[in-house]
Amino acid sequence: MSFFLLYFDELKGYYKSKVMIILWIGLPILVLLFRLLLFIAPEALSMPSEISIPISSLVGFIVSSIGGALSAVMLSTSITSEKNKHVYDLFLIRPVKRYNLILSKYFAVFSCLIIATFIAYTIGILFDLFTITDLSASNLLDTLKSIGSTLSIMSTSCSIGIIFGISLSSVAASAILSMYVGNQLLSVFLVGAFFLQGQLDILIFNLLMGSMLTAIFLTLAVIIFNKKQL
Amino acid sequence: MSKNSYIEFQSITKSYKKNIALDNLSFKINKGNIFGYIGPNGAGKTTTIKILVGLITEFKGNILINNIPLESAKKELYHRLGYLPQEVGFQEWRTVEHALKTFGKLSGINSEILEERIKYSLELVGLSDVRDRKIKHLSGGMIQKLRFSQAILNNPDILVLDEPLSGLDPSSRHQVKQMIIELAKKNVTIIFSSHILGDVEDFATHIGIINQGRILKFGSPKEFQKDFDIGKIIEIEYAKSISNNPKFDLDCIEMVEDHSNKQLIHIKLDSDLDISISNILKYILDNNLKIRYFNVIKPSLEDIYLKLIEEDLK
Numbered sequence: 001m002s003f004f005l006l007y008f009d010e011l012k013g014y015y016k017s018k019v020m021i022i023l024w025i026g027l028p029i030l031v032l033l034f035r036l037l038l039f040i041a042p043e044a045l046s047m048p049s050e051i052s053i054p055i056s057s058l059v060g061f062i063v064s065s066i067g068g069a070l071s072a073v074m075l076s077t078s079i080t081s082e083k084n085k086h087v088y089d090l091f092l093i094r095p096v097k098r099y100n101l102i103l104s105k106y107f108a109v110f111s112c113l114i115i116a117t118f119i120a121y122t123i124g125i126l127f128d129l130f131t132i133t134d135l136s137a138s139n140l141l142d143t144l145k146s147i148g149s150t151l152s153i154m155s156t157s158c159s160i161g162i163i164f165g166i167s168l169s170s171v172a173a174s175a176i177l178s179m180y181v182g183n184q185l186l187s188v189f190l191v192g193a194f195f196l197q198g199q200l201d202i203l204i205f206n207l208l209m210g211s212m213l214t215a216i217f218l219t220l221a222v223i224i225f226n227k228k229q230l
Numbered sequence: 231m232s233k234n235s236y237i238e239f240q241s242i243t244k245s246y247k248k249n250i251a252l253d254n255l256s257f258k259i260n261k262g263n264i265f266g267y268i269g270p271n272g273a274g275k276t277t278t279i280k281i282l283v284g285l286i287t288e289f290k291g292n293i294l295i296n297n298i299p300l301e302s303a304k305k306e307l308y309h310r311l312g313y314l315p316q317e318v319g320f321q322e323w324r325t326v327e328h329a330l331k332t333f334g335k336l337s338g339i340n341s342e343i344l345e346e347r348i349k350y351s352l353e354l355v356g357l358s359d360v361r362d363r364k365i366k367h368l369s370g371g372m373i374q375k376l377r378f379s380q381a382i383l384n385n386p387d388i389l390v391l392d393e394p395l396s397g398l399d400p401s402s403r404h405q406v407k408q409m410i411i412e413l414a415k416k417n418v419t420i421i422f423s424s425h426i427l428g429d430v431e432d433f434a435t436h437i438g439i440i441n442q443g444r445i446l447k448f449g450s451p452k453e454f455q456k457d458f459d460i461g462k463i464i465e466i467e468y469a470k471s472i473s474n475n476p477k478f479d480l481d482c483i484e485m486v487e488d489h490s491n492k493q494l495i496h497i498k499l500d501s502d503l504d505i506s507i508s509n510i511l512k513y514i515l516d517n518n519l520k521i522r523y524f525n526v527i528k529p530s531l532e533d534i535y536l537k538l539i540e541e542d543l544k
Contacts, residue, residue: 009332085317085319086318089318092285095337229285229286
């Protein structure tokens, strides 16, 4: 019961936050810009022949890199700051499990990101509908794969934000580290996508990697938070 | 454990790395008592309180709530405990009402009576007018009142207040003291920590003085006065026509401090104060001494507190 109460509460807090407003507006604009660039000057985004990552995946990586970094920083700084202000004391003297506090934050931010991503890609598809006369099923499939990959990467970034937010007491340090480590981990997805060409579907790889890393980081965050003496 | 004992700390020891925060701490609080937990900053008051409310879980010793170990009593205690932490923030995007609704629901208050409880707790602290205001727009004093409001939201029968008067203006301090007295009338057991003894002197039924993690003294204010009879002094001011202060020749007098037209008479510790006063007054009348002022100076709890802390530091 407390999880859903906290989740909907956090959702109310995050969806109106400045960072989320940037993402609500920024992600669709970003996708639109890439689509526009692809339409006007396709050679600007063309890959060397030896690297054959689909353009939709590339857009996905860029969107998820920005969206993921911003949400990781937002999560880590808000958790560190709330922890420093003893905000959680008033929750934990009530029958609330510590993991519910963490998970409700993660799912609230990730839910906002899912919505922002779908809005962004829907705008992208609508743009394609008006600009590409022969919008094929494979184009749509590429976009769907890109959404899946984007969300996997953003989920990992959010969990990194959570772990730094819980572990550190300096807001600046948690912001810098969550952004830096988040970006470093993004390379795992990129390198994986590059090496797995033809062997494993990029979407499956990203989904597997995203869920695995998210689960590991969230478990670690819960363990650390449970050990913290507030 | 006594029959009425409600909260009992048994040999609580807590260390932060090499620093001992609580050193074999033992005391008990009876139901309906107002316990003033007094000590200088860093004495161990907040650590004791955090252990009681479950925020610190790693410690040695036992806490019994109504004869039940804390760990087993926790589930029930969550619904019966109100806690006002010394330092606590709120998520500032919430409104006053939203914050209280969340805490109320988390405490398991039935939604039908939650509205009533929110109304009552806001009225009690005088925040009804700012019910819909965002917390980030509240003043420091208002936030302290909101902290108090959330502590009494679930109609607790144990109320733990960690430095509840800090940061409040004199009028708000008076208001909070009155609220505590009102709650005590409803048989709520109150634990009230402060580094200022004067904060609890007026209404505490029991006082515990802690320093460097150890309880230096525990008892009722009367027991404090009795056990720490650090001297009773009678102050007498004479009329200006008296050129020399009189020389008292009474057994009950330990010593006399002479000042211009004034004397401070120290009564022996083993002498009864009432009999001593009668004897001194009789002496004054018998010798036809004209006096302007006669006053008995008893040591205040503050004096006792300072004496205890000083002795402990030595």
